[in-house]
Amino acid sequence: xxxxxxxxxxxxxxxxxxxxxxxxxxxxxxxxxxxxxxxxxxxxxxxxxxxxxxxxxxxxxxxxxxxxxxxxxxxxxxxxxxxxxxxxxxxxxxxxxxxxxxxxxxxxxxxxxxxxxxxxxxxxxxxxxxxxxxxxxxxxxxxxxxxxxxxxxxxxxxxxxxxxxxxxxxxxxxxxxxxxxxxxxxxxxxxxxxxxxxxxxxxx
Numbered sequence: 001x002x003x004x005x006x007x008x009x010x011x012x013x014x015x016x017x018x019x020x021x022x023x024x025x026x027x028x029x030x031x032x033x034x035x036x037x038x039x040x041x042x043x044x045x046x047x048x049x050x051x052x053x054x055x056x057x058x059x060x061x062x063x064x065x066x067x068x069x070x071x072x073x074x075x076x077x078x079x080x081x082x083x084x085x086x087x088x089x090x091x092x093x094x095x096x097x098x099x100x101x102x103x104x105x106x107x108x109x110x111x112x113x114x115x116x117x118x119x120x121x122x123x124x125x126x127x128x129x130x131x132x133x134x135x136x137x138x139x140x141x142x143x144x145x146x147x148x149x150x151x152x153x154x155x156x157x158x159x160x161x162x163x164x165x166x167x168x169x170x171x172x173x174x175x176x177x178x179x180x181x182x183x184x185x186x187x188x189x190x191x192x193x194x195x196x197x198x199x200x201x202x203x204x
Contacts, residue, residue, distance in 0.1 A: 017076055028060040029118045029149045031184040031197045036064050045113035048139055050101050051120025055081035055094075061116065062094035069112070070096040071104075101135055102128070108139045115140055117148035117198075122160035129171050137175040140202040146176065148198040149184070151191070165196060176200035 035041055044065050049058040052070030054077060061068045062085070072078050081096040099105075101120070115136050124132060136146055152163050165181055172178060180199040187193050 025056070025188045025190060027188070028056040029195075030186045030188055031149050031195065032057055032116065032118065032147065033060065034186055035147060035197070036060065042114075046111070047114040047116060048108075048112040049116045049118075050136070051118075051123060052081060052096065053077055053119065055084055055096065057116050057118055058094055058096070059084060059088060059090060062090040063088075066093070066114070068094045070094070071099045071101060072096070073098070073100060102131060104135070104139065110139070110141050112140055113144050115144070115146045117146060117150065119149075119151060119160065121148070122151040122158070122163065124159075124161075126161050129167075133171050133175055137202050142202060142204050144202045145179075146172075146198070146200040146202070148196075148200065150196040150198060151194060152196045153192075153194040163196075168196065168198065172200055176202055 041064075045067070047058075047061050047066045047068045049055075049061070049068065049070045052058045052072050055070055058068045058070035058081065070078075070081055072081075075098055078096045078098045081094075082091070085091040085094040085096070117136075121129065121132060140146070150163055150168055151160050152165070152168075153160065154162055156162075168181055169178060178198065178200050181196055182198075183193065184195045184197045187195055
């Protein structure tokens with residue numbers, strides 16, 4: 001799979017249509033579930049979920065009272081999320097749009113209080129990761145926070161591509177204050193503990 005493929009909406013649409021979505025856990029990421037149930041979690045605000053897939057995290061956030069915008073490259077994923085939002089009576093605060101994350105409209109600039117990362121960072125070519133960090137910075141309001149589940153396995157190749165605490169710090173620290181970055185305490189059985197939980201705050 002080439003970088004050109006990964007930047008092509010038709011490629012990702014094909015993955016969804018063929019049900020080749022092995023990154024999809026079928027439920028929200030356990031570290032985010034635990035965070036939202038903790039006293040540290042806010043109870044409201046606007047959230048963007050880039051690469052939202054089938055919307056597990058986005059819908060969970062809406063259930064917790066956030067106003068959520070989920071973004072994905074694949075039309076099938078976006079339509080599935082919209083159907084799920086309607087079925088769960090969340091369509092008044094969970095919105096889903098098809099976008100290329102690296103070509104977002106100007107209306108997204110400084111538009112969100114929070115962003116949630118789960119399996120988007122690991123799917124893009126590593127050469128684009130600094131661009132990803134800049135995009136997340138730019139769509140957050142000053143002082144906005146990124147809540148991140150980084151899939152930090154150590155295998156060669158990808159996607160999903162590997163990462164580490166050191167790489168996350170190197171990529172994000174110019175633009176964010178890293179409040180927390182550490183191995184997760186609870187994970188899905190398919191992830192084998194190969195994840196990092198991060199809370200990062202956008203610098204001015």
